[in-house]
Amino acid sequence: xxxxxxxxxxxxxxxxxxxxxxxxxxxxxxxxxxxxxxxxxxxxxxxxxxxxxxxxxxxxxxxxxxxxxxxxxxxxxxxxxxxxxxxxxxxxxxxxxxxxxxxxxxxxxxxxxxxxxxxxxxxxxxxxxxxxxxxxxxxxxxxxxxxxxxxxxxxxxxxxxxxxxxxxxxxxxxxxxxxxxxxxxxxxxxxxxxxxxxxxxxxxxxxxxxxxxxxxxxxxxxxxxxxxxxxxxxxxxxxxxxxxxxxxxxxxxxxxxxxxxxx
Amino acid sequence: xxxxxxxxxxxxxxxxxxxxxxxxxxxxxxxxxxxxxxxxxxxxxxxxxxxxxxxxxxxxxxxxxxxxxxxxxxxxxxxxxxxxxxxxxxxxxxxxxxxxxxxxxxxxxxxxxxxxxxxxxxxxxxxxxxxxxxxxxxxxxxxxxxxxxxxxxxxxxxxxxxxxxxxxxxxxxxxxxxxxxxxxxxxxxxxxxxxxxxxxxxxxxxxxxxxxxxxxxxxxxxxxxxxxxxxxxxxxxxxxxxxxxxxxxxxxxxxxxxxx
Numbered sequence: 381x382x383x384x385x386x387x388x389x390x391x392x393x394x395x396x397x398x399x400x401x402x403x404x405x406x407x408x409x410x411x412x413x414x415x416x417x418x419x420x421x422x423x424x425x426x427x428x429x430x431x432x433x434x435x436x437x438x439x440x441x442x443x444x445x446x447x448x449x450x451x452x453x454x455x456x457x458x459x460x461x462x463x464x465x466x467x468x469x470x471x472x473x474x475x476x477x478x479x480x481x482x483x484x485x486x487x488x489x490x491x492x493x494x495x496x497x498x499x500x501x502x503x504x505x506x507x508x509x510x511x512x513x514x515x516x517x518x519x520x521x522x523x524x525x526x527x528x529x530x531x532x533x534x535x536x537x538x539x540x541x542x543x544x545x546x547x548x549x550x551x552x553x554x555x556x557x558x559x560x561x562x563x564x565x566x567x568x569x570x571x572x573x574x575x576x577x578x579x580x581x582x583x584x585x586x587x588x589x590x591x592x593x594x595x596x597x598x599x600x601x602x603x604x605x606x607x608x609x610x611x612x613x614x615x616x617x618x619x620x621x622x623x624x625x626x627x628x629x630x631x632x633x634x635x636x637x638x639x640x641x642x643x
Numbered sequence: 644x645x646x647x648x649x650x651x652x653x654x655x656x657x658x659x660x661x662x663x664x665x666x667x668x669x670x671x672x673x674x675x676x677x678x679x680x681x682x683x684x685x686x687x688x689x690x691x692x693x694x695x696x697x698x699x700x701x702x703x704x705x706x707x708x709x710x711x712x713x714x715x716x717x718x719x720x721x722x723x724x725x726x727x728x729x730x731x732x733x734x735x736x737x738x739x740x741x742x743x744x745x746x747x748x749x750x751x752x753x754x755x756x757x758x759x760x761x762x763x764x765x766x767x768x769x770x771x772x773x774x775x776x777x778x779x780x781x782x783x784x785x786x787x788x789x790x791x792x793x794x795x796x797x798x799x800x801x802x803x804x805x806x807x808x809x810x811x812x813x814x815x816x817x818x819x820x821x822x823x824x825x826x827x828x829x830x831x832x833x834x835x836x837x838x839x840x841x842x843x844x845x846x847x848x849x850x851x852x853x854x855x856x857x858x859x860x861x862x863x864x865x866x867x868x869x870x871x872x873x874x875x876x877x878x879x880x881x882x883x884x885x886x887x888x889x890x891x892x893x894x895x896x897x898x899x900x901x902x903x
Contacts, residue, residue, distance in 0.1 A: 546728035549697050550742035550793065551718065560741070564732040641731045641773045 429611040434618060437611040451619065453595040454585060457513065461520025462581045468521070469528025469577075470570060476529070477536025477566070478558055490529060498523040498580075499587045506592060516588040523584040524577035531573030535566025568642070571635040578627045582620065597623075644713070644796035644829050646673040646696065650705035653691055664854035665691045668705070671848050671860060673797070675711065676827045680840035682886065683850030684894045689833045692855065693801050696831060697722050713796055716746060721795035725802040727782045729774040735785045736761065736770040742793035760788040763822060780811040787819070791826065800832045804839070816843060817871070824868055837890075841882045842869060849886055852893040859889055 411431050417423050418430035425433065441447040476486035498519055505515040539562055547561050589598025597616050604612035653666040665688040673679045681689045694700040696707050697720050709719055721742060729738050736757050743753040761767055764784040774782055783803055790798055803819075804812040816839065823830065834840050840847045841863055849858040864878050873879050 542724065542726060542728045543730060545699055546722070546724060546730075547741070547745075549699055549720075549722045550789075551745040553745075556745060560744075561730070564730070567732075639732070641733075641775060 426608065426610055429614050433611050434614045438615045438618070441612070441615060447615070447619075449595055450597050450600045450616075453593075454589065454597045454623075457516050457588075457596065458520060458581055458585050461517040461585075462524050462577065464517070465521035465524030465581070466528050466574060466577060469525040469573070470532045472525075473529040473532025473570075474536060474558060474562060474566070477533040478554070478562055486529075490526070494526045494530065498526075498584060502588055502591060511592050516585070516593070519588050520581045520584045523580040527576045527580065528570070528573045531569045531576070532566050535569030536562045538569075539565035567639050571631065571639070575628060575631050578631060579624070582624055582627070586620065644709055644711035644719075645675050646797055646829065646831065647708040647710060648672070648692070648696070648705075649708065651692065651695060651702045651707065652704040653688065653695065653700070654703045666695075666702075667854035667856050669850070669855060669857055670705075671857060673829055673831055673846075675829055677846060678823060678830045678832065678844045680844035680847045681831060681833045681850065682837065682840045682847055682890075683835065683855060684852050684890055684897045685835060686853050686897060686900070687850040687893075688853060688855030689835075689850055690801055692850075693722075693799050693831060693833050696720060696797070697799050709796065711796060716748065716794070718742060718746060718793035718795045720797045720799055721790035721793050723783070723786050723790045723798070723800040723803045725806055727774070727779075727786045727806070729782055729785055729789075731774050734771050734773055735766055735777065735781075735788075738774070738785050739788045739792050742789060746793060756792050756794075757788075760792045763791065763825070764788040765818065778811075779807045780815055783807065783815060784818075787822070791822070791828075796829065798828045798830045800830060802833055802835070805834070805836070812839075819843070820869055837883050837886050838874070840886070841865075841879055842874065847882070847886060849889050851890075852897055858893075859886075861885065 414428075415431050418425060418428055418433075429437075438447065472486060475482040476490070477483070501522060502515065502519050505518045509515040509518055543561055543565070544557065547557055552560065585596070586598035586601070589596035590602045593599040597619055601613050601616035601620075604610070604616060648669055648671050651666055651669045652664070654662050654664050657663050669692060671679075681692065683689045691700060695702050699722075713719055730741065733741065736754075739757045739760060740753045743756055748756070761770060764787055766781070766784050766788060769777065769781060769785075772781075774785065777785065783806075786803065804815050807815060820843065832840075832843060844863055847861045847863060849861065850856065851858045861882060863882055865873055865876070865882075
């Protein structure tokens with residue numbers, strides 16, 4: 381007599397659920413816990429101001445225009461530094477990846493200068509460019525330049541040789557190859573570099589503003605600490621978090637527009 | 644346009660620096676409007692030879708000559724690749740226009756010529772699709788349209804259907820024949836499939852295992868246009884059997900070679 385056994389169900393091991401509610405609750409839970417700890421006076425406001433207090437102070441600073449000055453100053457530095465660094469990095473990366481002579485010159489130079497923590501160059505940059513905007517933009521630029529150059533180079537080097545041969549078989553010259561094969565091949569790596577560079581530039585911005593500045597979010601954070609205005613300090617930190625998250629979001633959106641062929 | 648392959652030799656250095664002879668004194672002529680199949684076991688240098696004709700490799704000795712008129716706005720050769728080699732960042736239409744851009748045609752003319760070849764290859768409705776959105780058969784249609792769009796004097800095809808499943812391959816062979824009947828291009832078609840070579844070609848050049856030498860040059864005595872029913876005809880079976888007897892031993896030896 382043969383028994384009838386159901387086919388084994390092994391899907392549980394393959395399952396991975398999304399838990400959308402938990403995602404929201406985790407963030408909300410943290411904020412509530414934070415509010416409770418500070419409201420009940422477990423932790424003094426001098427060490428940890430409450431979330432509601434941070435929002436309140438943030439709104440006040442926005443009204444007085446104080447917040448806007450810092451944000452605009454920081455944004456200008458980061459946009460300039462990031463833009464110039466990315467542009468320079470992509471151009472150098474393309475050249476070094478494509479031309480053997482540029483590779484021979486560029487590779488050892490990049491390998492030698494890349495490991496220097498860029499913030500260590502700030503004193504030198506201040507000496508060369510003065511204490512004003514130029515030295516801060518320059519240090520951010522340097523910080524973005526290297527990941528961009530290295531990522532673009534890697535992207536170009538990893539371009540599919542079959543596609544290069546196909547392009548050449550249709551009579552493509554060097555300029556065509558760079559523009560129509562190398563650059564689009566490197567785009568995913570370029571975007572990875574942009575995301576990496578965005579993080580670096582935020583870090584360098586804050587560091588530079590803490591060392592030598594009288595405006596900007598980094599300055600706000602350090603200055604607030606000097607005056608024991610912990611709530612203002614927290615406003616600065618929350619601002620940095622918002623800046624980081626929104627830059628990343630923007631880059632992800634931009635990537636989807638720029639690389640429509642990636643399913 | 645005639646293609647004259649004249650005493651072509653190709654040697655190259657492998658990973659360990661040893662000299663490998665890929666092609667040894669290969670000579671043959673492809674007549675104007677002729678469909679020629681280059682057939683041989685794997686590793687016989689048939690793709691190497693095609694790349695030499697395409698100008699993507701230089702022969703170590705001998706030469707390849709194209710004989711005939713080449714009006715401006717046309718390319719001497721164009722290649723269809725086994726792995727399609729479509730640009731993933733270009734839509735079907737933009738892929739087809741690639742060669743036309745390199746020929747320096749103005750955008751209006753590019754679009755017109757692309758349209759014409761989109762219709763010819765049955766790609767209408769797929770113009771704006773990216774390669775990853777297309778099936779293998781559709782992708783190779785784009786590959787063929789891209790090559791035909793530059794109106795090459797000689798069309799080079801490197802095992803164009805071997806990456807496709809058997810049914811798609813059969814359909815694509817028929818479509819290629821239909822396109823050839825209409826355009827009458829000189830075609831050099833590389834394959835390792837005997838049936839395919841006999842079904843498609845006017846002349847089959849059989850190459851030996853490495854170093855590739857011409858074992859035989861066989862005309863296929865089948866009428867045009869070719870239809871599926873001819874596959875059972877004595878002329879078809881006879882030609883296929885003759886080729887198989889020529890390369891059977893070669894193929895058997897190739898089987899024992901490591902990593903081919």
